[in-house]
Amino acid sequence: MNFIYRKKYTCWICLEESDGLFSFAWTRHECGCSLQVHNKCLVRWLFATNLRVWNECGTSDFYRIRSLPELKRRLCYVVDGHRNFQSEVNLAETVQGIPAVGQTWAAFLCILEMAVRVLLRIPPSEPQTDLWRGLPIESVACPQCKKSITKGRLYWHTSSLGLHAYSIYRSVSTYAATFALFWFLYSNPWKQWFKVGLYLLRQVFPESILQQILDVSTTRALDVYTDSMNGIECVPARQRFLILGFPLYLAGLLSPSLPLGYMQQIYPWTLVTACRNSKVVLRVLSMELFIASLYSKVAPALGRSLKKKLLSVRPYFNSPKDFTEHRTFTEELLRTTWLDCITDVTLLFRMSSFISNNVLQSIPIITRLILKLDPTVSPNECICVQNLLAIGIVCCGREVGRFFLAYRRSRELQQLQRIVEDDEI
Ligand SMILES: [Zn+2]
Ligand SMILES: [Zn+2]
Structure with missing residues (x-):
């Protein structure tokens, strides 16, 4: 999330005041309003909103959230800024993003990957979890203008520069290796x-x-x-x-x-x-x-x-249910x-x-x-x-x-x- 420089700021969720310097713990409102909010408060707010919807309306066939622990896992997945550390190879997904030819190439690659797995005896990738389905609500609306606070995905991570650098390396590496x-x-x-x-x-x-x-x-x-x-x-x-x-x-x-x-x-x-x-x-x-x-x-x-x-x-x-002890x-x-x-x-x-x-x-x-x-x-x-x-x-x-x-x-x-x-x- 973005860090901001302000002399004094107040979180509109927990109402805590702070006068610090640069901070990764806060989010600037990208809608343009002059409000500040803690990253962690925003994550909890998103959880509370989804919990309310889930309690009131249940879940749909698409989201398939059957239990509270599952809802929590989904929330972690949605806001996790470094979820690409766990991503399986998924070359096809990378290629699919290329305009015009991406779809055809991706289909070709899926077949090729299967062939490589058979030839090199690489075990099939783990059974897909439902994490990718996400949550019914993935953004938080600004209390003032009702627009979404962040323009892109709402994500959370710590201020560790090492993890940040590694995340960039991984994205670059995926594309470089694909080419x-x-x-x-x-x-x-x-x-x-x-x-x-x-x-x-x-x-x-x-x-x-x-x-x-x-x-x-x-x-x-x-x-x-x-x-x-x-x-x-x-x-x-x-x-x-x-x-x-x-x-x-x-x-x-x-x-x-x-x-x-x-x-x-x-x-x-x-x-x-x-x-x-x-x-x-x-x-x-x-x-x-x-x-x-x-x-x-x-x-x-x-x-x-x-x-x-x-x-x-x-x-x-x-x-x-995963057996990942090894x-x-x-x-x-x-x-x-x-x-x-x-x-x-x-x-x-x-x-x-x-x-x-x-x-x-x-x-x-x-x-x-x-x-x-x-x-x-x-x-x-x-x-x-x-x-x-x-x-x-x-x-x-x-x-x-x-x-x-x-x-x-x-x-x-x-x-x-x-x-x-x-x-x-
Ligand atoms: Zn707060
Ligand atoms: Zn706003």
């Missing part, structure tokens, strides 16, 4: 996948090491192969697996809920054995992969126990979908190459440590180790950041659900 996916499908997907895999491998491994990994005299030859469909088929199976599997493996690291099966275990060890000629790269890579696989084993149990400790309210978006704390509050993985992987590589080139290279201790591991290290191996370290650092940073965001989000949900649960009005 990337369209480009991918428009050109030959198989060929593009190969190109992306090769590009990502080049970001981590300098040419001479990549030649050892893929067992070729020059990787330029692979670029020529990608120009034709038959060319890719000429690439030996092991090389193809290493190149095509790399993006998938990374996506699996970022979103453990992606069901990649044995691929997640086979890929890293294939990569490690491919690096056997370079002692130092082999050591650092196997150490990182060991930590990653250990973390993926420990994280779910840790996440579930954190959820029990930190999440004192049941999030409104989990329907009472989700970890961060996954429950910030859901990553396979669409998010596209932007996350891109961002991960941008950031880690920045850190590797600008930060790690200028720290002499790192070079000294690498020399201690192997005194005969070549400059290319040194760069490779720095890249690997940078990726490790960015992944750790991402986990910490996500935990912090999930924690803030849990506090936000607690506040919102308390406002609605409060029966003082």
